[in-house]
Amino acid sequence: MGAPDPDRGRRLLRAAGRSRRFRRGDVLMMAGAPSTGVLLVESGLVKVVLPGHDGDDPVAGLFSAGELLGEIGVLSGRPRSAHVIALTTGRVVEVAGAAFPSGDRDVHELLLRSWIKRQNHADERQRMQHREVPTRVALSLQRWAREFGVPTERGVEVRGLSQQDIAQAVAASAKSVEAVLHELREGGLLHTGRLRYALPDPDALDEVISRAAW
Incomplete structure (x- = not known):
């Protein structure tokens, strides 16, 4: 057997x-x-x-x-x-x-x-819960991309989540999550659309996650 x-x-x-x-x-x-x-x-x-x-x-x-x-x-x-x-x-x-x-x-x-x-x-x-909000958001996006992300021309895309869903998943306010997503977009690490979050390179978030300031 x-x-x-x-x-x-x-x-x-x-x-x-x-x-x-x-x-x-x-x-x-x-x-x-x-x-x-x-x-x-x-x-x-x-x-x-x-x-x-x-x-x-x-x-x-x-x-x-x-x-x-x-x-x-x-x-x-x-x-x-x-x-x-x-x-x-x-x-x-x-x-x-x-x-x-x-x-x-x-x-x-x-x-x-x-x-x-x-x-x-x-x-x-x-x-x-012991990490800062930006780290929690980055870790979660990275894990979701690896678990059920869809490859697209913009990167690995996570579909279906609202900012409120992300906030509830990482135990943070919607306003603080919005600020983190803005920073990731500005850094070229994230593209967003309606209920869509595309990571051009999920591994690139490792540097963000390791930053003490985050």
Whole structure:
């Protein structure tokens, strides 16, 4: 018997579920709702938002193709702990909780890798809170470009995020994020458009990130 295969786990989920499209702004999961199923993101970008106070809803993470969402609630029997909101158009496979093949070793491997990745991102977010806002923005843009950026003639492009999304993801004010994006544009390190952020060279942000002044 070979090593566990998470890709086969994804194929099992596709066979057990149903595919559906989503558009930007669609709420795919609602905090407090019963955990009735698991989502496998096939394309597009979504954000996980934690319910906050006074409209302050922090973005806990961004998820793209191949990622699992909602499985913890299904396995624990607890209600949803966060909102999942679409940032772009895309498609998900929805697997009902009763049909979720969590006992399969390849699905289990997919679960394990998903949990490890989320924990690593959570640890990274915790470390980032001790950095200045410009560093947090630069680190986040660089990571997003590497994880789900789209190559274009202007560079690696991250699509679907507003400045408010970025501010919530890095725990900073929209005004401070706007100032950082302006500095990156002025330095030729970033091109922006409506819900688009293109990095001509993501590695060039390493110098920005390492600057003590930032």
